[in-house]
Amino acid sequence: METSEISTNRARSPERARRFSDRLASGDTAANLIVFLAAASIVFITSWIVFELYRNSAASRHEFGWSFLTGSSWDPVNEHYGALPFIYGTIVTSALALLMAIPFGVGAAIFLAELAPPRISNALTFLIELLAAVPSVIYGLLGIFVLVPMLKSAEPAIRATLGFLPFFKGPFYGVSLLAAGFVLAVMIVPFIISISREVLLAVPADQREAALALGATKWESTWDIVVPFAGKGIVGSIFLALARSLGETMAVTMVIGNTPQISMSLFAPGYSIAAVIANEFAEASSEMLRSTLIELGMVLFALTFLINGFARILIITTSKKGNAT
Amino acid sequence: MKRTALLVFLSALLTGIAFAEDLLINAAGASFPNPIYQKWFSEYQKKTGVRINYQSVGSGAGIGQITEGTVDFGASDGPMNAEQTKKFQDKRGFGVLHFPTVMGAVVVTYNLPGISQALNFTPAAISGIYLGKITKWNDPEIAKANPGVKIPANDIVVVHRSDGSGTTYVFTDYLSKVNPDWKSKVGSATSVTWPIGLGAAKNDGVAGLVKQTANSIGYVELIYATQNKMAYGNVKNKAGAFVTASSASVSAAAAASAKTMPEDFKVSIVDAEGKSSYPISTFTWLLIPEKIADKGKKTAIVNFIKWMLDKDAQALAESLDYASLPKPVVAKELKAIAKVQ
Amino acid sequence: MTPRLFYRKATNYVMLTLTGLCALVAVGILFFILGYLLWNGGTSLNLDFFTKLPVPVGESGGGMANALVGTGKLLLIASLVGVPIGFLGGVYLSEYGGSTFSFLVRYMTDLLNGVPSIVIGIFAYTVIILRQHHFSTLAGGIALGIMMIPIAVRSSEEFLRAVPASLREAAVALGASKSRAIVTVVIPAALDAIITGIMLDLARVAGETAPLIFTAFGNQFWSPGWNQPTSSLPVMIYSYAISPYDEWHRQAWSAGFVLLSLVLFVNVFSRLVLARKGHARS
Numbered sequence: 038m039e040t041s042e043i044s045t046n047r048a049r050s051p052e053r054a055r056r057f058s059d060r061l062a063s064g065d066t067a068a069n070l071i072v073f074l075a076a077a078s079i080v081f082i083t084s085w086i087v088f089e090l091y092r093n094s095a096a097s098r099h100e101f102g103w104s105f106l107t108g109s110s111w112d113p114v115n116e117h118y119g120a121l122p123f124i125y126g127t128i129v130t131s132a133l134a135l136l137m138a139i140p141f142g143v144g145a146a147i148f149l150a151e152l153a154p155p156r157i158s159n160a161l162t163f164l165i166e167l168l169a170a171v172p173s174v175i176y177g178l179l180g181i182f183v184l185v186p187m188l189k190s191a192e193p194a195i196r197a198t199l200g201f202l203p204f205f206k207g208p209f210y211g212v213s214l215l216a217a218g219f220v221l222a223v224m225i226v227p228f229i230i231s232i233s234r235e236v237l238l239a240v241p242a243d244q245r246e247a248a249l250a251l252g253a254t255k256w257e258s259t260w261d262i263v264v265p266f267a268g269k270g271i272v273g274s275i276f277l278a279l280a281r282s283l284g285e286t287m288a289v290t291m292v293i294g295n296t297p298q299i300s301m302s303l304f305a306p307g308y309s310i311a312a313v314i315a316n317e318f319a320e321a322s323s324e325m326l327r328s329t330l331i332e333l334g335m336v337l338f339a340l341t342f343l344i345n346g347f348a349r350i351l352i353i354t355t356s357k358k359g360n361a362t
Numbered sequence: 363m364k365r366t367a368l369l370v371f372l373s374a375l376l377t378g379i380a381f382a383e384d385l386l387i388n389a390a391g392a393s394f395p396n397p398i399y400q401k402w403f404s405e406y407q408k409k410t411g412v413r414i415n416y417q418s419v420g421s422g423a424g425i426g427q428i429t430e431g432t433v434d435f436g437a438s439d440g441p442m443n444a445e446q447t448k449k450f451q452d453k454r455g456f457g458v459l460h461f462p463t464v465m466g467a468v469v470v471t472y473n474l475p476g477i478s479q480a481l482n483f484t485p486a487a488i489s490g491i492y493l494g495k496i497t498k499w500n501d502p503e504i505a506k507a508n509p510g511v512k513i514p515a516n517d518i519v520v521v522h523r524s525d526g527s528g529t530t531y532v533f534t535d536y537l538s539k540v541n542p543d544w545k546s547k548v549g550s551a552t553s554v555t556w557p558i559g560l561g562a563a564k565n566d567g568v569a570g571l572v573k574q575t576a577n578s579i580g581y582v583e584l585i586y587a588t589q590n591k592m593a594y595g596n597v598k599n600k601a602g603a604f605v606t607a608s609s610a611s612v613s614a615a616a617a618a619s620a621k622t623m624p625e626d627f628k629v630s631i632v633d634a635e636g637k638s639s640y641p642i643s644t645f646t647w648l649l650i651p652e653k654i655a656d657k658g659k660k661t662a663i664v665n666f667i668k669w670m671l672d673k674d675a676q677a678l679a680e681s682l683d684y685a686s687l688p689k690p691v692v693a694k695e696l697k698a699i700a701k702v703q
Numbered sequence: 704m705t706p707r708l709f710y711r712k713a714t715n716y717v718m719l720t721l722t723g724l725c726a727l728v729a730v731g732i733l734f735f736i737l738g739y740l741l742w743n744g745g746t747s748l749n750l751d752f753f754t755k756l757p758v759p760v761g762e763s764g765g766g767m768a769n770a771l772v773g774t775g776k777l778l779l780i781a782s783l784v785g786v787p788i789g790f791l792g793g794v795y796l797s798e799y800g801g802s803t804f805s806f807l808v809r810y811m812t813d814l815l816n817g818v819p820s821i822v823i824g825i826f827a828y829t830v831i832i833l834r835q836h837h838f839s840t841l842a843g844g845i846a847l848g849i850m851m852i853p854i855a856v857r858s859s860e861e862f863l864r865a866v867p868a869s870l871r872e873a874a875v876a877l878g879a880s881k882s883r884a885i886v887t888v889v890i891p892a893a894l895d896a897i898i899t900g901i902m903l904d905l906a907r908v909a910g911e912t913a914p915l916i917f918t919a920f921g922n923q924f925w926s927p928g929w930n931q932p933t934s935s936l937p938v939m940i941y942s943y944a945i946s947p948y949d950e951w952h953r954q955a956w957s958a959g960f961v962l963l964s965l966v967l968f969v970n971v972f973s974r975l976v977l978a979r980k981g982h983a984r985s
Contacts (some may be wrong), residue, residue, distance in 0.1 A: 068882030072799055075791030076808045079852060082788075083811040086818060086826045086849075093829050112555040113526070114548070141725050148722035161726055163974060168733045170903075170970045172910020174937045175959050178944050179736060182952075185574070208517050210560055210575050226729055254715040284819025286913040287941060295524035295561035306560045311821045315913055316525050316563055317553075318825065324449075327426075331829070334822045345817035386924065386931055388837065400759035400923065413924045415932060431836040566946040589760065589948065682761070 087338070094332035096325055105332065111297040118329045120336060122297040126214065126307035127337070130289065131282040133218030133303065134225055139275060141222075142229030143264075146271075149230065150237035151245075151259045162234060169227035177291035180220045185211040185292060188219070192304075209304040212294040218303070220288045225278035232277060236270030236352065237263060273351030280344040284337060286311035310337045385662055390417045391424020391437030392528045393564045394583040395646045398464060398682050399437070402670060405678070409669075412662045420564060422526020422552040428649050429453055434659055436649035437463075439528020440535070440552055441628035456652040459702065460627045461667055461695055462645040464676070464684040465616050467607035468532050469594035469642070471587045472579040473572050474499060476514060482507040482604045483595040485540035485633075485641075491518055491579060492537065493544060494558035499577065507598070514577075521571050521580035524561025526552040532644040533581045536632040540641075581642075584608075585683045599641040600633050611640035612685035620688035627695070643685075653703050664702055671695055737963070744960030747953050752961070757923050757939075760948055767958055769925050773840070773933035777919060778905055780844020780929070781851055785908075786901055789855020793897075796856065797863035798885050816853035823849055824914035832918060838932040843919025847908045854907065858900030862893040896980060899973040906969040910962060912937035936962045 101108065101118065108119020145165070149158045189211045199205045240263050248258035264271070294306020295316060310333050318330050396418035403414040419427070421438035428436030429450045441460055442450065450458045470483055487503045490496035496503055500515045523530045534550040548554050562571040565586045572580040573590060584607050587594040596604040605611050615634035623629060633641045648667070654660035669675055676686035687695075751766040758765030792812070796805050827846035832838055866889050874884035890897075915938050926933035936958055943955035 068885070069799060072791045072795035075788050076795040076805070078788055079792050079808055079815065079856065080811045082849060082852070083815045083818075085830075086815075086822070089826050089829050090822070093825075110555065113553040114551045114555065141729070144722040144725035145729050148719075148726045152719055152722060153726070161730055164730045164733055165726075166974070167967055167970055168729065168736075170906060170966055171733075171736060172912070172937060172962060172966060174910060174912045174940050174944075175736070175740070175963055178940060178955060178959050179739065181944060183739065208519065210519055210571075210578070212560065212571065223732060226732075230726075230729060254711050256715040256718045257711065260718070280817055284817075284821070286819065286821045287937075290563075291941075291945065295563065296556075296559070297561075308561075311819055311913070314821050314825065315916060316561075318828070318917055331825055334819075334825050337819055338822055341817045341819060342814060345813065349813060386927055388920075388922075388932055390920075397760050401761075403923075404759050407924070415922045415924055417921045417932070430833060432832055432838055563945060566942075570945055 090331055090335040090338060094328050094335055096328035097332040098328075100325065101329075105329075106336070109299060113323075113326060116323065116325045118326070120310070120333055122299050123308050123310045123313050123333060124336065125299045126217075126293065126297075127283055127309040127311070127340075129214055129303075129307065130217040130221055130293065130309060131279055133214065134221030134282050135275060135279060137218065137222035138226045138229055138278065142226045142274075142278075143233055143271060145226075145230045146233035146237060147259055147264065150234045151263060152255065158234075162231060165227050165230050169231070173224070173285060173287045176220055176224055177288040180216060180288055180292040184219055185216055188213075188216055203301045204303045207300070207302045207304050210294065210306065212292050212306055213304050214293065214300075214307045215303040217289045217293040217307070217309070220292055221282040221285060224285065224288065225282050228278040228281060229274050232274035232352070233267075233271045236267045236274065239270070240266045269351045269354055273348045276344050276348030276351065280341045280348065283344070284311055284341050286315050290315050310334075385412050385658055387412065387414045387435075387659055387662060388417075388433045389414055389435045389437065389648075390419045390427050390433045391649070392421040392439045392646055393418035393566065394421070394439045394466060394468075394527075394529050394532075395437065395464060395684070396565070397585050397589070398679050398684050401678060401682065402675060405675075406666060406669060410662075410665070412666070414662075414666065418564065420523075420525045420552075421528030421531065424528075424649060425552075426526075428458065428651065431651075434654070435651065435663060437647065438649055439466075439644055439646045440531030441626075441647060442649065454651065454653075459650045459652060459698065460647040461650060461698070462627050462647055462687060462691060463670060464679045464686060465612050465631075465643060465645050466684050467584045467612045467640050467643050468529055468536070468581050469584050469587050469607045470579060470597065471569070471572055471582055471592045471594040473576055473592070474514070474516075475576050477511065477593065479511065480593060480606065481511065481513075481595045482598065484598045485537075488597070489537045489541035489544050491520060492522070492556070492558065493541075493547070494520075507604070516577040519575050519578035520556075520559030521562055521568055521575070521578050522556050522559045523553070523564070523568060525563050527564070528552060528644075528646065529565060529581065529583055530554065532632060532642060535630055536642045539633045588683055597641050599637075599639050600635055601637045601639070603637050605638060605640045607640045607642070609680055609683060609685040611638055612643040613688070615639035615641070615643040616645070616685065616688055616691075620690045623691055623694055625698075627691075627698070650702055652701060660702065664699055667699055668696070737967075740956065740960040740963055744953075744956030744958070748957045748960060752954075752957050756925070757934075757954075760951070763950065765954075767934075767936065767939055767954065769922065770934040770936045770939045770958070771961075773919070773922070773926055773935040774909060774937075776840050776926070776929070776933060777844045777847055777915070777935055778909055780841060781847035781908055782901070782905060784845050784848025785851025785855055785904070789852045789904075790859045790897065790901070792852070792856040793859025793861075793863060794885065794890070796860045798881075798889065812853045812856050815849070816857075819913075820850060820911050821913040824917060827914060827918045835930075837930075838918065838920035839930045840919055840926055840933040841929050843915045843933070843935070844929075846914040846918050847911060850908050850911060850914065851901075851904050854904040855901055858904065859893075859897050862896040862900060863889060865896070866892045896977060899976045902969050902973045906966045906973075910937055910966055912941050916941075 105120050107121055109121040110117055110119050149162055192209050244262050244266055245258050248262040289309050290312035293312055295308055296306040297308045314330050399416045403416055407413050424436035424438045425442055425446055427433045484507050490503055497518055498515055499518055500513045531552045534554055538545040538550040562568045565582045568580045569582050569586040569590055572578045596606050598604050614636050615631050618635055619629050619631050631643050671692050679686050754768050755766035756769055823846050827842050831842040870888055871884050874888040915935055919935055920932035921938055922932045922934045940955050940958045943951040
């Protein structure tokens with residue numbers, strides 16, 4: 038759907054539509070009212086969600102204040118909760134996913150937008166977008182039964198080549214930050230590909246032609262001219278993917294190891310915000326724990342909100358630039 | 363074509379709705395007795411048509427959801443504590459009753475390549491491992507209890523529950539009783555701050571993770587270990603004997619408490635006296651609200667408890683490796699049912 | 704050829720090949736997932752899966768008929784909630800938009816789209832379950848319905864905007880009022896595309912697990928009516944996958960295969976329809 042954003046922006050001609058609607062604005066109030074109510078209810082529902090999160094996290098907010106975000110103990114016996122291990126796990130797994138997905142996704146997008154013949158490009162994009170439709174729980178299923186054993190068997194090789202880094206120390210159980218990062222990477226690659234491809238396609242043809250005419254190779258024109266031109270939009274697509282991976286729940290909780298700790302090693306198990314909510318929310322036998330989990334939900338909401346907003350601004354500015362030329 | 367697909371879809375939905383005649387009772391809680399509850403509820407439905415939908419979400423959730431009133435009854439492996447009982451009273455305006463259903467054992471299960479026989483564990487070994495003080499399989503504390511067994515020098519991978527759980531309550535209750543260090547540092551509850559280890563959700567998850575991970579150790583209800591053909595250890599009891607978990611050794615642990623059972627049935631039988639007692643044993647309870655507004659549901663739940671206490675149903679429990687209730691406890695429960703209004 | 708030129712040409716070919724490989728691997732993952740599920744789940748799929756209820760551990764056989772119907776019921780409620788709001792919201796943005804208010808609507812739609820599904824689950828739990836005091840199909844369906852809204856809005860708006868302005872102008876020139884023009888000319892012109900967009904939206908929420916765990920809950924029997932807990936395919940896959948029983952793993956694979964086939968079928972079908980109608984997204 039993020040893709041629709043761009044094509045909408047490209048296809049719409051706001052001036053004409055506005056003049057048109059002004060001309061007809063005196064029309065039926067009933068119809069106007071109905072669609073207005075539908076639109077208003079969207080605003081209402083979203084605000085309501087924010088309000089409920091805020092209201093139901095009151096107990097936790099009063100108890101822990103801002104130190105909630107920096108506390109690292111998770112102690113259900115003494116009812117003392119800190120969010121840091123979960124924030125850490127969420128950010129590390131997402132960052133790891135991006136690290137793996139970006140070169141891959143952008144590379145594939147360049148191929149699809151710039152190099153492949155349109156027919157092949159369309160067919161491949163079609164398939165890649167299907168990948169985005171695979172439900173998260175299925176990624177989790179494959180994560181448990183395919184990826185984790187695979188990582189286990191790759192462990193000696195990783196230790197041999199990258200073992201000197203602090204990120205690959207300590208015992209490895211399979212379920213880990215690394216496994217979660219891997220699953221997330223596979224899940225967000227299709228987003229990066231399909232949005233980056235759109236942004237690249239929006240780069241005006243004269244940019245490429247100019248470079249080629251000056252004797253640049255195909256790759257040079259792509260890498261030095263087209264990609265920088267679309268740079269902001271590509272970064273935007275990456276942020277959208279990031280927002281998606283931060284909130285990802287099922288696949289992560291199935292492979293992350295569910296241990297609230299902060300460890301440098303990617304071999305270590307961790308915990309993410311979404312995973313702890315999924316695991317503990319129905320449990321929440323104490324009022325404080327429930328309130329804490331809802332506050333975690335709010336933190337997650339705020340994180341995704343910021344990143345989403347940033348991404349959209351980036352994508353919109355690039356596609357405007359594309360349109361203007 | 364789209365239309366026929368839609369028709370098929372809608373008629374499928376209607377068939378779903380057509381099953382509406384019989385009573386549906388919702389319950390949630392402990393995963394520890396889930397296998398026997400699924401069996402009981404399935405048998406009970408065949409017999410009476412009453413459907414009891416039991417979701418094994420963990421004891422913590424069982425207590426939480428029955429307190430919120432989102433289910434008709436709950437189930438837990440740890441009795442509700444004073445604070446939880448008070449909260450229930452405040453929220454619902456009446457009390458909650460505990461009915462023991464069966465007894466079970468929590469076993470220490472492990473996945474140690476090359477070891478096929480049952481290992482012996484002392485209380486010090488188990489608490490040491492879970493405190494993070496014993497980190498190798500060939501630690502002297504483990505080795506000396508297993509003379510003649512060649513245990514590899516591998517690192518121990520500790521697995522525990524990530525959700526609130528009665529199994530955790532029983533296990534930590536036991537560790538608190540046998541190790542003062544554990545009592546002061548960690549304590550006993552349905553979920554605790556683990557000094558070490560990986561978290562997995564529910565008995566299912568712990569068994570699954572131990573099964574998948576070499577050199578790991580975890581704690582699960584006995585049936586999860588036997589069903590999965592997983593190795594589990596003998597545990598040294600108060601009398602100094604290494605005992606295998608079984609319905610007999612659990613019954614032995616319960617025997618002493620059966621005579622002195624309190625009115626509210628809330629009793630712990632971990633680290634029990636007696637030479638043949640398995641030390642990590644427990645009752646498991648249904649949490650029934652004192653007042654059930656819906657008369658149909660009330661009758662159905664009361665009838666189910668009576669049926670469940672009957673010897674046929676209890677025999678079913680034995681077949682799944684649970685220990686059946688001692689006779690005096692059954693008699694006491696049959697009297698207590700009258701309290702449900 | 705100078706060394707410099709050779710280097711540039713070589714880089715050209717190497718990089719082009721690498722990007723091509725990236726694309727191929729991405730597609731390869733899809734075929735791997737499909738193949739793996741087919742191999743593991745498809746092969747052990749039988750009629751019982753579609754017609755029988757789950758059985759207790761230890762008994763063999765059984766199926767997930769109730770979960771299939773449960774997912775169907777949840778999606779029906781989700782459509783009843785998400786489609787009217789999403790579609791009419793899209794009509795508002797495309798036909799009546801332009802004000803500050805539509806900026807707000809668009810902003811809130813984006814915001815809603817970014818809300819993690821687990822948070823929607825919390826919302827449905829606090830607002831519906833805690834008030835109703837029981838888990839229900841209805842609550843699960845509403846949670847999914849809320850998730851459907853943003854995409855329904857976006858695709859409706861997009862496809863309505865794609866209707867040529869000349870069509871509206873013609874209708875108005877013939878004396879139709881604005882709403883009449885919209886209902887009789889604009890919407891019919893975009894209807895096929897909008898319906899396919901909504902099918903895609905449905906396929907997306909069909910696989911959602913997180914919002915259902917503490918709303919629709921689970922049920923090992925048929926769920927009567929709409930106000931009782933129900934089992935659903937994604938939740939069944941989740942709880943069977945983390946179980947230790949081989950029999951349940953087998954069932955989880957079968958369920959995964961069925962769910963994936965449904966979702967991909969709808970996706971392929973809808974995207975082909977869109978492409979044929981010239982609404983290709985790309």
